[in-house]
Amino acid sequence: MGDWEGVRLHVVTGKGGTGKTTVAGALAIALAADGGRVLVAEVEERQGLAQLFDVAPLTYDEKRIAAAPRGGDVFGSAIDPREAMHEYFEMFYRLGRAGRALDKVGFVDFATTIAPGLRDVLVTGKTYEATRRRTSSGEPVYDAVVLDAPPTGRITRFLDVNTSVTSLARVGPINRQARAITELVHSPRTAVHIVTLLEDMPVQETADAVAELRSAEIPVGAIVVNQMRRPHLRSRELTAARRRRLDRETIAKGLQVAGLPNNDGVVEVLMDNAAAHAERAALERSQRSVLKELDRPTYELPHYPDGIDPTALYELADVLADQGAA
Amino acid sequence: MSAAAYPHRAPQLRADHLIDDPRVRIIVCCGSGGVGKTTTAAAIALRAAERGRRAVVLTIDPARRLAQSMGLTELDNTPRAVRGVNTEAGGGLDAMMLDMKRTFDEVVEEHTTPDKARQILANPFYQAVSSSFAGTQEYMAMEKLGQLRHRSQWDLIVVDTPPSRSALDFLDAPQRLGSFLDGRLIRLLSGPARTGGRSYLKVLHAGFSVMTSAMTKVLGSELLRDVQTFVNALDTMFGGFRERADQTYALLKRPETAFLVVAAPEPDALREASYFVDRLSRDAMPLAGLVLNRMRVDRAAGIGEEQAIAAAERLEAAGEHQLTASLLRLHAEHLRLAARDERISDRFSSAHPDVPVVRLPALAGDVHDLDGLRQVGVHFSGTG
Numbered sequence: 196m197g198d199w200e201g202v203r204l205h206v207v208t209g210k211g212g213t214g215k216t217t218v219a220g221a222l223a224i225a226l227a228a229d230g231g232r233v234l235v236a237e238v239e240e241r242q243g244l245a246q247l248f249d250v251a252p253l254t255y256d257e258k259r260i261a262a263a264p265r266g267g268d269v270f271g272s273a274i275d276p277r278e279a280m281h282e283y284f285e286m287f288y289r290l291g292r293a294g295r296a297l298d299k300v301g302f303v304d305f306a307t308t309i310a311p312g313l314r315d316v317l318v319t320g321k322t323y324e325a326t327r328r329r330t331s332s333g334e335p336v337y338d339a340v341v342l343d344a345p346p347t348g349r350i351t352r353f354l355d356v357n358t359s360v361t362s363l364a365r366v367g368p369i370n371r372q373a374r375a376i377t378e379l380v381h382s383p384r385t386a387v388h389i390v391t392l393l394e395d396m397p398v399q400e401t402a403d404a405v406a407e408l409r410s411a412e413i414p415v416g417a418i419v420v421n422q423m424r425r426p427h428l429r430s431r432e433l434t435a436a437r438r439r440r441l442d443r444e445t446i447a448k449g450l451q452v453a454g455l456p457n458n459d460g461v462v463e464v465l466m467d468n469a470a471a472h473a474e475r476a477a478l479e480r481s482q483r484s485v486l487k488e489l490d491r492p493t494y495e496l497p498h499y500p501d502g503i504d505p506t507a508l509y510e511l512a513d514v515l516a517d518q519g520a521a
Numbered sequence: 522m523s524a525a526a527y528p529h530r531a532p533q534l535r536a537d538h539l540i541d542d543p544r545v546r547i548i549v550c551c552g553s554g555g556v557g558k559t560t561t562a563a564a565i566a567l568r569a570a571e572r573g574r575r576a577v578v579l580t581i582d583p584a585r586r587l588a589q590s591m592g593l594t595e596l597d598n599t600p601r602a603v604r605g606v607n608t609e610a611g612g613g614l615d616a617m618m619l620d621m622k623r624t625f626d627e628v629v630e631e632h633t634t635p636d637k638a639r640q641i642l643a644n645p646f647y648q649a650v651s652s653s654f655a656g657t658q659e660y661m662a663m664e665k666l667g668q669l670r671h672r673s674q675w676d677l678i679v680v681d682t683p684p685s686r687s688a689l690d691f692l693d694a695p696q697r698l699g700s701f702l703d704g705r706l707i708r709l710l711s712g713p714a715r716t717g718g719r720s721y722l723k724v725l726h727a728g729f730s731v732m733t734s735a736m737t738k739v740l741g742s743e744l745l746r747d748v749q750t751f752v753n754a755l756d757t758m759f760g761g762f763r764e765r766a767d768q769t770y771a772l773l774k775r776p777e778t779a780f781l782v783v784a785a786p787e788p789d790a791l792r793e794a795s796y797f798v799d800r801l802s803r804d805a806m807p808l809a810g811l812v813l814n815r816m817r818v819d820r821a822a823g824i825g826e827e828q829a830i831a832a833a834e835r836l837e838a839a840g841e842h843q844l845t846a847s848l849l850r851l852h853a854e855h856l857r858l859a860a861r862d863e864r865i866s867d868r869f870s871s872a873h874p875d876v877p878v879v880r881l882p883a884l885a886g887d888v889h890d891l892d893g894l895r896q897v898g899v900h901f902s903g904t905g
Contacts, residue, residue, distance in 0.1 A: 211554030212787060243789070346554060348582070359649075395887040397555075399585065427851040432844060441844065449845025453832035456823045464822035465848045468855050474885035500858055502788065 198492050198519045199416065202386045204326050204379065205341045206416075208350040208404065209390030210397040214421040216243035217503050217511065218390045218496070219343040224512035225521035226339045227263035234325055235260075236272045237343040238318045244271050244343060249505050255279070257325070264509070270337070272325075279317040315356040316373065323376045326384075347389060347404040354380050354387070355411050386416030391486070393420060393479040398486060405489050417520065418491050420483075422498040426476060428469065433476050436469035494518045531870035534810035534877035537902045540569040543676065545779050547666070547772070548809070551682045551691055552783035553793035557814040559583045560888050560897060561783050561881075562681040563591065563616075567891065568898030569677050570614035571607045576677040577615040579665060581658065583681075590890045591616045598623050600669070605891050615675065621661040625651040628664060628765070646747040658683040659694035663769040670772060689800055692773075695766040779809035784869075786816055786862035791869045798873055810877035812901070813866055818882045819859035822852075826860070829853040879903060 199205070205222060209215035216237070223235035234257055237244050245252045248260045253273040260271035328336045345353045357373035357380070379385060389404055391397040401418060408415050428436060435441050443462050450457035486493060494515055499507045515521060539545060550562040559580055566578035577600050583593065591603045593616055600615040629647075630638045641647050651657060662683055669678050682691040772778065780801055784794040794811060801808045824832075829849040836846040870878060881900045888897060 212556065212785070212790065395889075424854075427847045427854070432847070441848075445842075446845050446848060449836060449842030449848075450832075452839075452842055453836050453845065453849070455828070455832050455849075461822045461824065464820050465852060467820070468851050469848055471885040472851055478886055500854075500861055 197516065197521045199386055199521070201383060202416070203335075203337075203339055203384045204322065204386070205339060206344045206350070206354065206385065206387040207341060207390060207419075208344045208347050208387060209419075209421075210348075210400045211346050213390045213392050213397050214496075214503075215346070215390045216241075216247055216343050217508070218388070218419050218421060218515075219341050220244060220247045220508055221496075221511035221515055222388070222520060223269045223339075223341040224261060224263050224509060225516040226341065227267035227269045228265055228512070228516065228521065229263075230266045231263065231338040232268050232270070232336070233263070233339050233341060234270045234272060234337045235341040235343065236274050236322060236325070238274050238322075239343075239345060240273065240275065242273065244273070247503065247508060261505075264512070274318050274321045276314045276317045279321045283317060283320060315353050316360055316369075319354065319356060319376055319380075320372060323372075323379055326379065344387075347400045350387065350404055351407040351411050351413065354408075354413055381412050381414075383414060386414055388416040388419055390419045390421050392422055393482045395478070395482065398482045402485060402489060405491070415489075415491055418486055418489060418493045419515075420486070420493060420495045423495045424475075424498050427472060428476075432469075433473040436466070437473035437477060439466060439470055441466060441469060492519065494520055531874065531876065531878040533903060534812070534879040535903075536565075536879055537568075537572070537904075539779055539809055540565060540574065540677070541572060544777060546677060546777040547670065547779070548677065548679045549682065549691075549773065549778065549780050550680065550783050550812075551780060551797060553790050556783050556785040556787075556790050558783045559681045560587065560894070561781070561812055561814065561901075562679050563587065564888075564894040564897035564901060565781075566614055566616070566677070566679040567603075567606065567894045568901065569679070570603075570612040571610060571895075571898075573610035573612040574677040575613050575675050576679060577617065577669060577675040578679045578681070579617055579619060579662070579669065580681045581619050581662060581683045583618065587889050588618065590894075593618050598627075598665075600674075603891075619658075619662055619665055621658050622651050624661040624665055625657065641751065644747060644751045646751040650751075659691050660766060662691070663695045664765060667765070667769040667772060689796060692770070692800065692804075696763070696770065700763055774804070774806050776807055778807050780807060781809050781812050783812045783814060785814050786865045788865060791865060795869060795872060798876055808876065810879065811869070811873075813878060813880045815883040816862050816866070816880045817855065817858040819856060819863065821856060824849070824852060826853045826856040829856070 205219075205226070207215050207219040207222065209218070219235055219237075223233045227233040235244060237253065242252050244260070248269075248271065250260045250271070253260070253271045255272060255275050255278040257270045257272040259268050261269040263269055322340060322342055325337060326340045330336055344350060355377075357376040360373040361370055361377065387408055389401045391401040405415050426433075432441065443459075443466070446462050446465060447457040450461060455461070495518070496511055496514055503511070512521075539548070548562075548565060550558050550565070552558050559582070562580065563578055563583070566576045570576040578591075580588070580593070583591075588594070592601055595618075598617060598620045600617040603614045603616050606612075606614045626642055629641050633641070659682070662680065666678065666680055669675065773780075782794045782797050782801075784790040798808060798811070800806075830853045833846040833849040833853070836842045836849070866878070866880070870876070879901060881897065884893075884896070886893075888894060
């Protein structure tokens with residue numbers, strides 16, 4: 196089971212644009228390999244998973260969306276707070292007529308679009324239900340649930356929403372449900388993985404999120420460094436490139452040998468590219484040391500310049516598994 | 522890199538015309554998260570200021586170092602002069618960070634007696650609304666924008682929009698929240714007395730008691746009581762919320778406003794940008810154009826991608842000129858990424874051929890000082 200044995204709920208977060216949906220999808224495949232059943236769910240009504248897996252838009256009902264290597268199934272769902280609310284009414288209150296009345300005065304609208312607290316309660320509630328659902332023979336329906344969660348800026352509030360619910364609703368079924376979710380989220384059965392790029396802002400947000408999660412006592416999982424580029428220059432060359440001290444003569448000679456134009460303009464462009472590359476490499480190095488201080492397992496995923504198609508997704512799943520994610 | 526280096530069907534966004542035009546009083550930078558909205562807003566405001574506008578930039582959630590570079594060390598809702606701005610052209614730049622809770626408190630204090638205000642501010646339900654409701658940030662950003670516009674201190678306001686699930690939230694959330702606060706639900710919550718006359722009440726009575734009991738069941742009686750106290754204390758402000766949201770929305774439709782949709786060459790960001798552009802045009806809102814950040818620039822210099830790879834392979838096979846071979850591989854990668862960015866951006870422009878575009882090259886490092894912002898401004902104007 197790799198680094199996350201015993202973890203039932205994998206929450207994948209990250210700054211917008213870092214590729215958390217991709218990582219959630221790849222992680223679900225990796226976890227489902229060798230005969231597992233894994234649910235991957237999205238909560239932001241983006242249909243990002245459907246695009247990633249190249250399947251029809253996901254619905255509230257869980258559907259099988261992909262096969263995992265060596266037998267295994269990945270199921271997908273888009274958790275719609277409106278449907279979660281109706282299900283919730285049904286499950287906890289057996290509200291038929293009154294449930295519809297609430298809908299009419301705009302309560303459902305209110306709960307699902309305006310009060311993020313309630314929206315998050317519904318979404319985390321549904322996730323919790325999927326995590327602990329059992330078959331008639333008592334086996335868990337899913338070996339793991341992967342949540343394509345809100346971005347780092349909102350993740351702690353999202354996961355910890357039920358803690359505030361317990362203080363607002365102090366008794367009754369809502370209170371009981373909220374306490375059960377709070378227990379799961381703060382237990383070793385949950386891991387929050389943070390996706391980042393080796394850039395200043397995503398790394399800063401990653402560090403902030405780790406600090407927030409830790410102070411809320413929610414278990415931080417892995418740091419996933421996405422879109423890693425291959426280094427093209429050796430470290431001594433990088434230093435020289437950054438100072439624009441690569442030898443022009445040598446470069447020009449090389450171009451000549453290769454049968455390419457080697458005028459000053461061409462050399463200048465190559466020097467510029469090299470300087471930008473070296474600048475970026477230096478920046479990446481310093482970001483990497485910030486991440487290292489967070490002291491979490493770190494997985495690195497390669498960059499796909501042409502975007503992620505299903506083939507790339509399975510490759511990423513392998514890369515994650517190889518590094519111990521599953 | 523001149524703007525002409527991007528041969529393209531889309532019309533070029535004339536950025537300096539926009540920021541120099543005295544009729545333009547508000548520039549709203551919107552787009553999905555992680556595309557460089559805050560940096561773009563700050564760079565535009567700085568450039569406008571140094572070209573003679575008395576500008577203020579309203580930021581929502583700036584990166585720490587960028588905020589520091591503008592002297593924004595605390596989140597206190599007060600516009601402060603940014604130091605280090607060149608004021609020779611007669612302009613100036615102020616900057617502020619939005620404190621949404623405080624802005625909400627101020628709205629409450631302004632519209633009711635000190636006594637009632639105290640009651641409202643202490644109410645647990647109000648505290649939940651003002652600190653965590655979806656749309657509160659958007660609503661308060663709009664509110665703040667309205668307030669800044671009322672003061673005559675600035676002739677240009679540049680607004681960065683909150684990082685939300687969807688760029689459209691900036692337009693919709695304030696009205697959603699306003700309608701909720703003014704709406705039927707909250708009146709029902711506040712007790713039967715508020716639902717209307719007696720005859721109306723009789724008809725409704727049966728349905729109503731089913732509902733209050735359902736609501737009590739779902740929310741719990743204590744929470745319902747908090748809500749009722751809140752609504753009753755808020756009594757004098759009914760009407761005010763939606764009205765204010767509507768007023769600012771109307772302000773955004775006036776020709777003095779210019780929307781800049783910010784995106785990066787990523788399919789998701791451009792899809793968001795597309796939704797936003799469609800929405801602006803459907804609501805006849807003044808769209809100035811698309812700012813495409815982080816474009817990797819094609820500088821072929823006479824060596825194409827495949828040519829570079831083939832040459833690198835030759836040199837590597839011969840075991841000589843390893844440095845040149847590496848540089849050629851790097852060059853090929855640059856060209857490939859530039860072509861990808863180009864392709865993705867072109868897709869947007871084919872779908873929206875009339876939307877003016879300005880493309881900003883990717884920078885090697887992060888922007889965290891005024892010089893960095895100036896550099897972005899130069900690219901923005903297409904004069905770099």
